[in-house]
Amino acid sequence: MIIKKGIGVSPGVAICQAAVVDAEDFDIPLRHVSADLAQAEITRLRQSIVLSKKELQDLSKRTADRIGKETAGIFDFHLTLVEDKALLKKFIDSITTEHVSAEYAVATVLRGYAKEFLAMPEYLAERVKDVYDIEKRLLRNLIGQKRQSLSHLQQDVIVLAHDLTPSQTANIDRAHVMGLGIDAGGATSHTAIVARAMGIPAVVGLNDVAAEVTAGDVVIVDGNRGVVVIDPSEAAIADYRKLAKQQVEFHLSLDAIRDLPATTQDGHEITLLGNIEFPDETESVIANGGEGIGLYRTEFLYLGTNSEPTEQQHYRAYRKVIKLVGNRSVVIRTADLGADKYTQSRARIPERNPFLGCRSIRFCMQNIPMFKTQIRAILRAAMDADVSMLFPLVTNLLELRQAKTIIRDVMEDLEEEGIEFRHDIPIGMMVETPSAALQADAFAREVDFFSIGTNDLVQYTLAVDRGNEKVAYLFSEANPAVLRLIKEVVRTGQRQGVPVTLCGEMGGDPLYTLLLMGLGLRSFSCSPPVIPEVKKVIRSVTMEHARQVARRVMSFDSAKETVNFLRAELRNVMPEGLMD
Amino acid sequence: MAKETTEVEVVNKYGLHARPAMQLVELASSFQSKVEVSNGTLSVDAKSIMSVMRLAATKGTKLTIITDGQDASEACQAVRELIESGFGQLETGETDNMAPQA
């Protein structure tokens, strides 16, 4: 049994067999193959070896011709690996005695070697790369054009990978992926966001889980504590099964209040909305009792593909959401690109500090034609619908005014072209930096609504990268500085008649619901699966209680004090809301 | 049918890394006899590169060579010479782009 610690990014427990995925999107299925089909698998294996040998011979020759014999040596080495008779015997033994597919045999045998090599002195351990290379090559030639991918799985699995690209994450087979364990990534990576949205337990930042697991191993993913257990003991499985059962029971209890209003005991109405990344998730928002979409993160339209989405593609996505949401409201946030790995990896000159760099609205204002495409689609899609536009990461007034100037220009174009669009679309801004929060009164005069993005607000205010394990402990939404900023923004909104919604993870954490209501927030947008939990808290308390909690909390000096106090409060209201 | 055995020490700087391993496998495979190499804990088939790599033989490792078959003594001798000579690599100056980068 191996226990690996990472960062829990999506709550829940999953106990399942592992499917290990590499960057080329290979899922190694544990395919049981009956004895009489073993021969066919062996034939496939041999064919793959023949193909792989030929490829390597070609590569070796071409490289020798073009660059030199020395460099071609690596392909000769791979060739020797592929021709290894002992290796072939191991593959065949695996197929015939374990009754598995050729892919599975290749993956398990080679990963077995890889594990051994990893334990060797450094320069010998380097050869593990070659082993992975051989594996990829053999698998590619086995699977050929028909790739087993994450989007069509045969059975329930927990997916483990070094990293998942946005398109892999986006295309996950939700019916079969029970959990995620990823080496890379932080708490706000797209994997984390998507996992939460899909309600799949997930742990990231595991460092090298993919190398230590063999496909088919039983694995436990504990998204609450951020732990992945490989090949768990009987005792561990029993414990986790119990935990999982408790969670299921709790969620069933929440079903009862799904269609009830989010109103406090003393009659105050709270608006509960959902955050989505993909149009399809809208259904989940409504199914969980959300009253609308408080945040549609549109960057996935860009991240999931190789080329920039067209205006029609944008438009179709937005109309789909609008259709699914009926006559409920939708807030579409313009693309928050630039700080993500994928934009950075495609940039000509990657930024040193993308988090503080050309991202979000800045990125759009430096790529106005691209920005325009999205704006046109939003304006057109908003016809006869309750749609608002939201700008991410606005930090100064000039920037906001320039963005609005562009909106006006785009509207003019549409008028010229005689295309229908929503003229009076409300325009809001994310408040997610100290500068935006501290100047909220000036901004309030120029926007129609605020959306407090606590994920980034906390990071920028505390100067902490939540995904950096060395300092992640400093990240806390309960930090007094953050709470003061939130309070100020809410107050300003009230004074100037600007509606304020809180759309970061904090809004979906039942621990903070009382506090946030007490500070004056009346609108939350969160991940669909947690809407019912937040609603339960709301329905179980009075606003008076919430205000008292807020008053107490604002007198505390530390996040720790606040969290302890809030936990005690939540224990009285909804003990199952405390998941560890 | 003969069986031969001998001991030899790995002398080259980076031990039995990729290139030497390949050379060993190639040489061992040219003989009809079975060729086994052991590092004291593990005994492997010298005609299989994956197996040879598992030896994790670094400089100074003492290896035992066991050959069994018609050409056992030739095989044993040849393999020993190969390892003793540092696989034909000079200790310094030889470029080998499959050796670990400094």
Add this chain to the structure above:
Amino acid sequence: MKLADIMVYQAIIPRLQATTRDGVIAELVESLADAGAIAKKNTSEIVKAVIARENQATTGIGKGVALPHRKLKQVKSPVGTIGLSSEGIDFGALDAKPVYTVILLLSNPDDPDGHLQAMETIFKHVQRDMFRKFLRQSETREAIIDLIVEADELG
């Protein structure tokens, strides 16, 4: 796109005569016509159109800058000019302060991307404190041109 690609050097006015918003717009449009960037016969229509747009929403985005602009069929490709006023003009700016630098941009409606790229360029430089400051302090056309060239070089 660089500022140099948009700005019509001959039309730059280091000392605006007009003291009102509409007057300034007319002066800048006339200046472009005098420089041959737009046809003389179209000037009054163009002036009316720019003012009409300005009435809909002020382009005085604060920090003493106004960016009147309009897409018009009479204009072939994006052309612009700069006018400076030391006394300050009331543009009904968003920060309620006077405007000292007016950057006029005229584009063709059939090339919306060209227009947006021109806006992007202008915005980018206007955002820089140093650019705004030096621009406002410029006394002659040559000084303004030098500033434009330097700004383009900075990227």
